[in-house]
Amino acid sequence: MTRRALVVTHSGREVAVSALEEVVRELAAAGIEPVHAGEDTESADLPEFDLAVVLGGDGTILRAAELTRGTSVPLLGINLGHVGFLAEAERDDVGDAVRRLTTGDFTVEERGTLEVRVVGADGSVQTGWALNEVALEKADRSRILEVAVGVDGHPLSSFGCDGVVAATATGSTAHAFSAGGPVVWPDVDGMILVPLAAHALFARPLVVGPRSRLAVEVLDRSPAQGLITCDGRRRLEVPAGSRVEVTRGDQPVRLARLTPAPFTTRLVNKFDLPVAGWRGRPAQTNGEGRRVAGGGAS
Numbered sequence: 001m002t003r004r005a006l007v008v009t010h011s012g013r014e015v016a017v018s019a020l021e022e023v024v025r026e027l028a029a030a031g032i033e034p035v036h037a038g039e040d041t042e043s044a045d046l047p048e049f050d051l052a053v054v055l056g057g058d059g060t061i062l063r064a065a066e067l068t069r070g071t072s073v074p075l076l077g078i079n080l081g082h083v084g085f086l087a088e089a090e091r092d093d094v095g096d097a098v099r100r101l102t103t104g105d106f107t108v109e110e111r112g113t114l115e116v117r118v119v120g121a122d123g124s125v126q127t128g129w130a131l132n133e134v135a136l137e138k139a140d141r142s143r144i145l146e147v148a149v150g151v152d153g154h155p156l157s158s159f160g161c162d163g164v165v166a167a168t169a170t171g172s173t174a175h176a177f178s179a180g181g182p183v184v185w186p187d188v189d190g191m192i193l194v195p196l197a198a199h200a201l202f203a204r205p206l207v208v209g210p211r212s213r214l215a216v217e218v219l220d221r222s223p224a225q226g227l228i229t230c231d232g233r234r235r236l237e238v239p240a241g242s243r244v245e246v247t248r249g250d251q252p253v254r255l256a257r258l259t260p261a262p263f264t265t266r267l268v269n270k271f272d273l274p275v276a277g278w279r280g281r282p283a284q285t286n287g288e289g290r291r292v293a294g295g296g297a298s
Contacts, residue, residue: 003032004049005102006073008064010056011039015080015091019055022094023078027053030102043067051101057081058132058174062231065131065253074108074256076101083270085173088258097258106256111170112189112210113249116230121220121241130230131253132171134246136216136238137163137196143224149193150215151208159200163226164216166246167192170253173267181205185263191248214246 005027009016020036027034035049046067054064054077061077068075078094079087089097100106116134118126128134138145148158167176172184172192181194182205189210195203208214218226218240226238238244268275 003051004035004047005032005051005053006037006046006049006064006067007034008037008052008054008056008060008067010060010080013080016055019078019080019091019094023053023055023098026095026098027102030099032102037064037067041067043069049073052076053098053101054078054087055080057084058086059232061086062131062233066231066233068253069129069251072254074106074254076106076256076258085266085270086170086255088256100258101256106258107260109186109255109257110252111186111255112168112252114166114168114191114230115247115249116166116228116236117245117247118228118236118238119243119245120239126236128228128230128234128236129249129251130171130234131168132174132231133165133167133176134244135163135165135175135229135232136218136226136244137229138224139227139237140224144199144222145224145226146219146222147226148217148219149195150217151206152212153215156206157200157202158219159195159198159203161195161198161200161203163196165192165194165196166214166216167194173270176205182207183267187263189248191246210248212247216244216246218242218244 007023009020024034052064052068052073052075054061054075064075077087078089114130114134116128144160146160149156165176165179169184169186169188176192176194179194179196181192191208193206193214218238220241222240228236228238
């Protein structure tokens, strides 16, 4: 049976074209048929595939996560963008990265997702999901969004705002981060809630457990209607009187990892953080990047 690899690219860039050519050569050398996803490709249009290679930034990886949803296929991200938090390799490493993917020389890291449910005042229900975040924002920029926030069926606070972002640990370095939310390590199985420009004394970011249920109600008196965007790609309308419920998803996204580098190192490298003056020595780790006895500060 022919093995296939889904290839998702950021089109229109010269670097993407050259990287795609190299990926196709490496796949052919391994006897794997490439399946290229175009801009309008839907998951239902794709044949079965065993691997996925993503050429682009985090936005392209989020698109690939959408195309592979419901499968167990690992995604190998190769960064052609600026930050590329979800990517595992850079442009210069394309050949080696694809060879390792085709030979099974990688580990799999599962990232949690969010499920969102919008219940309208008329009882209508809309659903969606996200790997990074569910962003509820006001549909009319000239008006304010009046919301009430609750956790696990209990009210917490109400305020006027520009919106509210619910994010996974993966999404903590995306929209939630720019809004002042915390950076959460990807092995923390929880959810984050970050108000956007809230007019309130208590409107701090929240971190809740994986079994919690976040709720945001757009109040009947809200001057603005709401609009949800999941991962910047999928939209749901949220009229006044609607209730938004966010829970942990049951379908994780699987990322192919080539190195056991800790998340701290990824943060430093991606954000170019200054670490000059650090006098501690790094903890010793095993092959899976987990700390073992003997590490610590000098």
